Amino acid sequence: MFQRILLxxxxxxxxxxxxxxxxxxxxxxxxxxxxxIYVVDGATSKADVLHNRGSIEIANKRKERLAGxxxxxxxxxxxxxxxxxxxxxxxxxxxxxxxxxxDCVLLGSRGLNRLQSMVLGSVSHKVAKRVKSPVMxxx
Numbered sequence: 001m002f003q004r005i006l007l008x009x010x011x012x013x014x015x016x017x018x019x020x021x022x023x024x025x026x027x028x029x030x031x032x033x034x035x036x037i038y039v040v041d042g043a044t045s046k047a048d049v050l051h052n053r054g055s056i057e058i059a060n061k062r063k064e065r066l067a068g069x070x071x072x073x074x075x076x077x078x079x080x081x082x083x084x085x086x087x088x089x090x091x092x093x094x095x096x097x098x099x100x101x102x103d104c105v106l107l108g109s110r111g112l113n114r115l116q117s118m119v120l121g122s123v124s125h126k127v128a129k130r131v132k133s134p135v136m137x138x139x
Contacts, residue, residue, distance in 0.1 A: 002026055005034045006102040008093045008127065011065030014108025018138040019069040022106050023076045034073065034080045037096055038066060039089040090126035097131045105135045 002025045009015040019034075026032035040062070062084060063070075073080045085092050097105050109124050128135045 001029050001032075002103045003029070003032055004100075004102050005032070006093075006097050006100070006105045006133075007034050007036045007069075008089075008105065008107040008123075009036050009038055009066060009069055010089075010108075011038075011068065012108055012110065014110050014138060016068050016072070016108075018106045018108045018136075019072050021136065021138050023072060023078055025104065025106075026078055027076075032079065034078055035100075035102070036066065036069065036080055036082045037085055037093065038062060038082065039085045039087060039092045041086075041088055090123045093123065093127050094130040097127070097133060102133050105131050105133055107135075107137060109137050109139045 005022050005025060007015075007019060007022050009019065019036075022034050026034065066082065070080075070082070085096060093105075093107070105127060107124055107127060124137045128137060
């Protein structure tokens with residue numbers, strides 16, 4: 001049974017489906033925790049600063065991106081934690097996953113970045129190749 005799951009999320013439809021799968025994997029395990037990481041890269045960080053007035057507004061916009069996932073977890077009654085990390089998404093997810101003890105890492109096959117979503121080879125491929133724990137990529 002899964003106890004600790006890492007969910008790499010960006011608010012995309014694929015990450016919403018990955019959240020649904022994570023909920024299914026911990027169903028019935030009251031002690032299970034899903035740790036959600038949202039990685040902010042340099043381009044996203046710059047765009048956030050240019051389009052928002054201050055750090056509180058930026059934090060609120062980032063929370064909005066994960067609102068659908070949080071709602072699903074709340075409805076399911078699953079324990080979760082959210083962490084925002086900074087860096088290039090693929091290597092950041094890999095490093096975080098390998099530094100901590102997770103039973104499984106879940107992520108969507110494609111994210112919000114249009115350029116990277118053209119090929120599976122981007123974030124999801126890097127994670128699948130380099131993370132030491134089992135990885136589930138959700139379409």
